[in-house]
Amino acid sequence: MQDIYISGTGVWTPPYKVSNDELVESFNSYVEIYNKDNSQQIADGSIEALEPSSTEFIVKASGIKNRYVIDKDSLLNPRIMKPIIEARADDSLSLCAEVSVLAANQALENAHLNASDIDAVIVSTANLQRAYPAIAIEVQNELGIEGYAYDMMVGCSSTTFGISNAYSDIASGKASKILVINPEITSAHNNYKSRDSHFIFGDVCTAAVIEKNSTSPNKFKILSAKLKTQFSNNIRNNFGFMNAIENKEYTEQELLFVQNGRSVFKEVMPMVASLITDHLQENNLAPQDIEQYWLHQANINMNTYVVKKLLGDDFPPERAPNVLEEYANTGSAGSLISFHKYNHLKPGQKGIICSFGAGYSICSILVEKK
Numbered sequence: 001m002q003d004i005y006i007s008g009t010g011v012w013t014p015p016y017k018v019s020n021d022e023l024v025e026s027f028n029s030y031v032e033i034y035n036k037d038n039s040q041q042i043a044d045g046s047i048e049a050l051e052p053s054s055t056e057f058i059v060k061a062s063g064i065k066n067r068y069v070i071d072k073d074s075l076l077n078p079r080i081m082k083p084i085i086e087a088r089a090d091d092s093l094s095l096c097a098e099v100s101v102l103a104a105n106q107a108l109e110n111a112h113l114n115a116s117d118i119d120a121v122i123v124s125t126a127n128l129q130r131a132y133p134a135i136a137i138e139v140q141n142e143l144g145i146e147g148y149a150y151d152m153m154v155g156c157s158s159t160t161f162g163i164s165n166a167y168s169d170i171a172s173g174k175a176s177k178i179l180v181i182n183p184e185i186t187s188a189h190n191n192y193k194s195r196d197s198h199f200i201f202g203d204v205c206t207a208a209v210i211e212k213n214s215t216s217p218n219k220f221k222i223l224s225a226k227l228k229t230q231f232s233n234n235i236r237n238n239f240g241f242m243n244a245i246e247n248k249e250y251t252e253q254e255l256l257f258v259q260n261g262r263s264v265f266k267e268v269m270p271m272v273a274s275l276i277t278d279h280l281q282e283n284n285l286a287p288q289d290i291e292q293y294w295l296h297q298a299n300i301n302m303n304t305y306v307v308k309k310l311l312g313d314d315f316p317p318e319r320a321p322n323v324l325e326e327y328a329n330t331g332s333a334g335s336l337i338s339f340h341k342y343n344h345l346k347p348g349q350k351g352i353i354c355s356f357g358a359g360y361s362i363c364s365i366l367v368e369k370k
Helices: 020-037 040-041 055-062 095-110 133-144 156-169 241-245 261-282 302-309 336-340
Strands: 004-014 015-019 065-068 118-126 147-153 177-184 206-211 218-231 290-295 350-357 361-370
Touching: 004 156, 004 336, 020 040, 020 055, 065 156, 065 290, 095 118, 095 133, 095 177, 095 206, 118 133, 118 156, 133 147, 133 177, 133 290, 147 156, 156 177, 156 206, 156 218, 156 350, 156 361, 206 336, 218 261, 261 302, 261 350, 261 361, 290 302, 290 336, 336 350
Parallel strands: 118 147, 118 177, 290 350
Antiparallel strands: 004 206, 004 218, 015 065, 177 206, 218 361, 350 361
């Protein structure tokens, strides 16, 4: 079996940072306006009044303190409550392709490669900007890469599933060096008018170079991957091209992110801990043999649950690096942000990159620093 590596990663971060305090001020202004505009219906019981949010509520519920977004002014405007971007002509580079190129160039530089060295591009993300042509092919064209490219979506596990696909493509001989890119413009599908979700997401784009025979000074050998899916409606986004022909008039909120958070925690987290344990056992390893766990960054309580199941109650925080406080939930990109920022292992030490979420979907990738 040939050796296949993660040889370089990159992270593009938007220029606008939004704190919990800013988000709460905006949301509570919206609540005040909504309740005033609908005071009669609230009084007669036909609709319920909205409740305000608080920074304390957000931190306790999620561990999130900040997030980066592509547009701040419109998002924080209580009369708008969503990011607004300029529409681009078909012959202009799309937003997702643009940020993908920026993250990809970082990853290439860190892998000590040029775009001309790459054989294929995989764009894997929780939400694609359009159905076709593939964002990956647009990125391929912009970077001048020969070979092939395709998009894929597996919800919050898209990044790790993309890395697993790249590994398989290289192992089968289809390619030797692949860019896996994850443009996560999650603010576009978040419902900022909902107290339960207005704080959850942030925007980002990550990228990784997967290759055989790497000469990168900071490479990680992919030892194996373990994947699992199980259908659930508890995390859902109903937006799609079929909306146009369905005999229903959707509200804007009905075509945004929705979840049943308590059910997700109850059902998914034991599955994640079990899958990682089984993955390690299949490789004759115990949880304590893993130096770092770079986990999906959705909720600090979720990650704490998983790591406690693996390492016990008194685990050192550095064993499971947290980027949630700064970036919030970035869809499928969180585990790779964590890996990118905190992959300072010594040769021979091992780590797990694991993401989980919508689908349900889970992917665990076992790596070793070389």
